[in-house]
C-alpha cells in the first residue's frame with residue numbers, strides 16, 4: 001500500500017478543511033495517509049513517503065504564508081526522485097494573477113526536487129472544493145505511485 005504525507009498551512013481554517021477532505025480521498029483510493037500541520041513538519045519527512053501533498057493558502061500579494069516558508073526553503077536541498085506529488089491551493093480570485101500563487105510555487109519546487117506531478121495544481125476559492133475533483137486527484141496519485 002502506498003503511503004502519503006499531506007502537509008498543510010492554514011490561518012483561518014479553509015486549507016485545513018481541504019487537507020482533511022483530501023485525506024479521506026486518499027484513504028478511499030487505498031493509500032495510508034499522514035496529515036500534518038506544517039508547524040509540526042520538516043521537509044525531510046517527505047523522504048519517507050511515496051505520495052507527497054502540499055496544501056497551502058496564499059498571503060500578502062501572492063506570497064507564501066510565513067508558517068510554510070522554512071519548509072519551502074528546505075525542499076530545495078532534498079532529492080525527491082521516485083516520488084509523486086500534487087499541490088492544493090486555497091485562495092481568493094479577487095487577487096487576480098496572484099490567485100493561489102503559493103501553490104504554484106510549491107508545484108515548481110517539488111518538480112525541481114525531482115518528484116513527479118500526478119495532477120495539475122488544484123486551485124480552490126476559499127474552501128469551496130469539489131469532493132469529486134479531490135477524489136480524482138487522489139486516484140491519480142495512487143495510480144502513479
Ligand SMILES: Cc1cc2nc3c(=O)[nH]c(=O)nc-3n(C[C@H](O)[C@H](O)[C@H](O)COP(=O)(O)O)c2cc1C
Pocket residue numbers: 009010011012013014015016057058059060061062063090091092093095098099100101125126127
Ligand atoms: C492579507 C491577505 C492576503 C491575501 N493574499 C492572497 C493572494 O495573494 N492570493 C490569493 O489567491 N489569496 C490571497 N488571500 C486569500 C487567502 O489565501 C484565502 O482567504 C484562503 O482561503 C485562506 O486560507 P486559510 O483559511 O487556510 O487560512 C489573502 C488573504 C488575506 C487575509
